[in-house]
Amino acid sequence: MKKTNTLLYILALLRIIIPFFLQNPVYEPHRDEFLYLAEGHHLAWGFMEVPPMLSVFAWLINVLGNGMFWIKLMPSLFGAATFIVAGKIIQSLGGKSFALILLFFSFLFGAYLRMFFLFQPNAPEIFFWTMIAFGFIRFTQTKKNKWLYVFGVSVGLGMLSKYSVAFYTVSILLGLLFTKHRTIFTNKHFWYASLIGFIIFLPNLIWQWQNHFPVIVHMNELQQTQLQYINPSGFLTDQLLLFFPCFFIWLVGLFNTLSSKQYRFIGLAYVFVIILLLIGHGKSYYSAGVYPPLFAFGATALEKFTSIKRKYLRYAFIIFALGFGLFVVPILLPILPPKPLADLYIKMHTEKTGSLKWEDLKNHPLPQDFADMLGWEEMTQKVAKAYNIMSDSEKQSAVIFCNNYGMAGAVTYYAPKYHLPQAYSDNASFLYWLPSNINMQNFVLVSEDPDEKQHDFAKGFQSVIKVDSITTMYARERGDYIYLFKGADDNFRKFFSEKIAKDKAEFKY
Helix, strand or coil, X not given: CHHHHHHXXXXXXXXXXXXXXXXXXXXXXXXXXXXXXXXXXXXXXXXXXXXXXXXXXXXXXXXXXXXXXXXXXXXXXXXXXXXXHHHHHHHHCCCCHHHHHHHHHHHHCCCHHHHCCCCCCHHHHHHHHHHHHHHHHHHHHXXXXXXXXXXXXXXXXXXXXXXXXXXXXXXXHHHHHCCHHHHHHHCHHHHHHHHHXXXXXXXXXXXXXXXXXXXXXHHHHHHHHCHHHCCHHHHHHHHHHCCHHHHHHHHHHHHHHHCCCCCHHHHHHHHHHHHHHHHCCCCHHHHHHHHHHHHHHHHHHHHHHCCCCCCHHHHHHHHHHHHHHHHHHHHHCCCCCHHHHHHHHHHHCHHHHCCCECCCCCECCCCHHHHCCCCHHHHHHHHHHHHCCCXXXXXXXXXXXXXXXXXXXXXXXXXXXXXXXXXXXXXXXXHCCCCCCCCCCEEEEEECCCCHHHCHHHHHEEEXXXXXXXXXXXCCCCCCEEEEEEEECHHHHHHHHHHHHHHHHHCCC
């Protein structure tokens, strides 16, 4: 056990370190990361898109200076913690060093390489899914009630990180119900633990109720704009592609759990999660949290299967995982600057994997996530250029306004460097932070619309100047424009106030 513990923690440390050396420093934070970092300036028990947990980490990152190292450290730590918990599952099953190595490959050569390096709610969500499974696995092994409280606390904290934790909670409870472990529902400690989880989650539930459940409006909007276009067959295919270099490990884990009277509830939980996501048209990566236990079971089973007579197969497993793993790493993290990376994708015929397809269902030179990491500082520089055209007196009644949360989050992030005020937007949670009585005489507008000067509201200003545009190659925001509007009249200010009031009313805020 001591030997495997040492290996487990060494591999966990490597899991933290390696992505920092892989990602090329030319890339900036992702558009979603800018939003979540901005939430750290507005701590609350809830937000339009997500529960409050990530905002606490964002607040800490802001305190520590907002550098890329701190932004990436949080998801990396959750990745290492998830790996350790999965490793503990392996140890509880009698697995040793080779099983831990297979598990490590699963965390390095698949979707987790990216998901545990982006400051997004996916990182804590996957950790808490794994902790829920770990709690029940250890309870079935030891019959000690303390593991039920691990389940309860994990559900409560998980629901404060991402609401999809509810999917796994329902699925694993259904899995228990359909096995011999259904007696757990007669255990009073299960209900005490569930109550603790509910109490932990309650502040966010109260916030949602006080704000008329904006998450429902947000999810309806997501369903109409993105989820309805998801193809069920594509979703199922992607379950293999998410961890393709190590897919054989989790498939063995799924077979192993479904065949086991002791651990069948883990396999059934996977089946129920997939069914729920198919019904709800969930995105492929929504299922990511269900895989760590399967990797743990699969790695242990493969180690035992090759422990005596079939050791040569271990070399085959390693060669397969390494060979395909090294192939997919450039797709998972941007290891090269944009132009060389785009050229590499052409040589690799990466478009055939679907990795270059964006939300518009078209192929592009870079994956959408990577294009969302470019052009933001250039945008802020040009906002500063427009802002500094104004005199000091004009700046007193000036506002920076952006058409989407990525723009607003990026300008807010870089604002101290360029001596700018915070940026506003009526998109996503930025809508909540927009004062209803804002005094806007002049404003810098960041927009993807080349014809903002032609709209009726522009007539309410004394002058409108198209100052500049975003030119960073391969950036998703390439072609966005920076406008300077000066001298608003009363009609515009009335129009703007009414628009914001209407936008907030849509979310019942």
